[in-house]
Amino acid sequence: MQIDALKKLFAQSGLKFTNQRYLVYKAMVEARDHPSAETVWRRVRESAPAISLDTVYRTLASLEARGLVTRVPGGSEESRFDGDASPHHHLVCLQCGGIEDFVMPGAGLADLPPEVAAWGRVRDAQVLVRGVCRRCLGL
Amino acid sequence: MQIDALKKLFAQSGLKFTNQRYLVYKAMVEARDHPSAETVWRRVRESAPAISLDTVYRTLASLEARGLVTRVPGGSEESRFDGDASPHHHLVCLQCGGIEDFVMPGAGLADLPPEVAAWGRVRDAQVLVRGVCRRCLGL
DNA sequence: GTAGATGCAAATTGTTTGCAAGAGA
DNA sequence: TCTCTTGCAAACAATTTGCATCTAC
Numbered sequence: 672m673q674i675d676a677l678k679k680l681f682a683q684s685g686l687k688f689t690n691q692r693y694l695v696y697k698a699m700v701e702a703r704d705h706p707s708a709e710t711v712w713r714r715v716r717e718s719a720p721a722i723s724l725d726t727v728y729r730t731l732a733s734l735e736a737r738g739l740v741t742r743v744p745g746g747s748e749e750s751r752f753d754g755d756a757s758p759h760h761h762l763v764c765l766q767c768g769g770i771e772d773f774v775m776p777g778a779g780l781a782d783l784p785p786e787v788a789a790w791g792r793v794r795d796a797q798v799l800v801r802g803v804c805r806r807c808l809g810l
Numbered sequence: 811m812q813i814d815a816l817k818k819l820f821a822q823s824g825l826k827f828t829n830q831r832y833l834v835y836k837a838m839v840e841a842r843d844h845p846s847a848e849t850v851w852r853r854v855r856e857s858a859p860a861i862s863l864d865t866v867y868r869t870l871a872s873l874e875a876r877g878l879v880t881r882v883p884g885g886s887e888e889s890r891f892d893g894d895a896s897p898h899h900h901l902v903c904l905q906c907g908g909i910e911d912f913v914m915p916g917a918g919l920a921d922l923p924p925e926v927a928a929w930g931r932v933r934d935a936q937v938l939v940r941g942v943c944r945r946c947l948g949l
Numbered sequence: 950g951t952a953g954a955t956g957c958a959a960a961t962t963g964t965t966t967g968c969a970a971g972a973g974a
Numbered sequence: 975t976c977t978c979t980t981g982c983a984a985a986c987a988a989t990t991t992g993c994a995t996c997t998a999c
Contacts, residue, residue: 687973687978708964723981728964730979744884744938748989749963762929775923777916778937784914790901791943798917799883799938804930826953826998847989862956867989869954887964887988 672700684737691715691722695730699740699754705761705770707749743770745799760797764804771804811839823876830854830861834869838879838893844900844909846888877933882909884938899936903943910943 677696678688686692694715698706706714712727731752734740741753745763751770758779762771778798787793816835817827825831833854837845845853851866870891873879880892884902890909897918901910917937926932 682974685978689973689979691980721981725965725982726980732965744940746883748887748889750887762926764930765933771929773923773925773929775921777921782914782916783937783939784912786912787901787939789944790910790912790939791903791941791945791947791949793939793941794904795941796937796939798922798935800922800926800929800932800935801883802930802932802934805928806930808930810930821999824953828954828998830955860956864957864990865955871990872954889988 691726705743705751705753707751762800766803766807830865831869833857844882844890844892901939905942905946
């Protein structure tokens with residue numbers, strides 16, 4: 672993603688363009704493994720060794736509040752984040768903590784039963800599958 | 811549920827029948843609000859004032875390991891539990907933390923795409939909807 | 950009698966916050 | 975300049991663990 676486009680994106684969201692924010696967001700968009708805050712921190716530190724873990728937490732929280740990043744549900748106590756804003760579903764391995772994406776037609780926002788609309792305002796909907804992945808099964 | 815049936819259920823799961831375990835499980839089966847460990851504790855203490863919070867945590871963990879109780883994903887850091895073992899889906903209010911059930915035909919285990927079976931062993935699948943409930947919206 | 954369960958207290962872990970200094974718009 | 979960010983350290987909150995005692999089986 673172009674730097675200029677990012678500056679615009681941040682500005683639209685009311686966020687200043689800082690190097691730390693830039694690096695965290697870039698790491699999130701590039702990540703395929705739904706990293707934890709600490710994992711993001713480890714990665715970002717390679718480009719900015721002085722960045723603190725709290726900044727990563729704060730940055731992820733503000734990106735989440737703007738919908739630029741999502742918190743993946745269903746894992747352990749440790750929060751995991753997703754930089755892919757497009758709607759998709761998740762497979763969570765209860766053993767190794769690995770998280771993978773999958774797609775499933777017929778399980779989007781439009782397919783929810785009407786009672787859901789009556790419940791309130793929906794922010795996102797996803798199918799969450801929990802189990803044990805192939806590798807942890809020893810296959 | 812009959813005490814004898816419960817004793818049998820616990821025995822089948824390799825769990826001793828203790829008063830604490832009995833009360834925690836009963837509280838879970840009766841609860842409609844997907845309580846947190848601390849909420850369960852508060853309720854159970856009315857019948858057993860001496861029960862400790864760690865026992866509630868340990869009991870919920872062992873019930874979960876046997877599939878008698880589920881951890882509801884998607885809320886805050888605080889774990890919420892579900893004593894309803896039948897498959898169903900969840901609506902999570904990000905504001906008040908309230909959790910409600912809903913049903914959705916076409917979103918059961920049998921409806922998952924084949925790639926999910928290739929991923930590993932599935933323990934459970936559910937649709938998770940996050941948003942803000944009617945009451946928190948002020949309606 | 951023995952393995953598993955409980956209570957207590959202390960420890961752990963992930964995450965948040967107050968504050969002063971620093972940097973973007 | 976003025977507000978938003980950051981780093982540091984301390985605070986927090988939920989959950990787990992070690993250990994000695996107790997209890998179901």
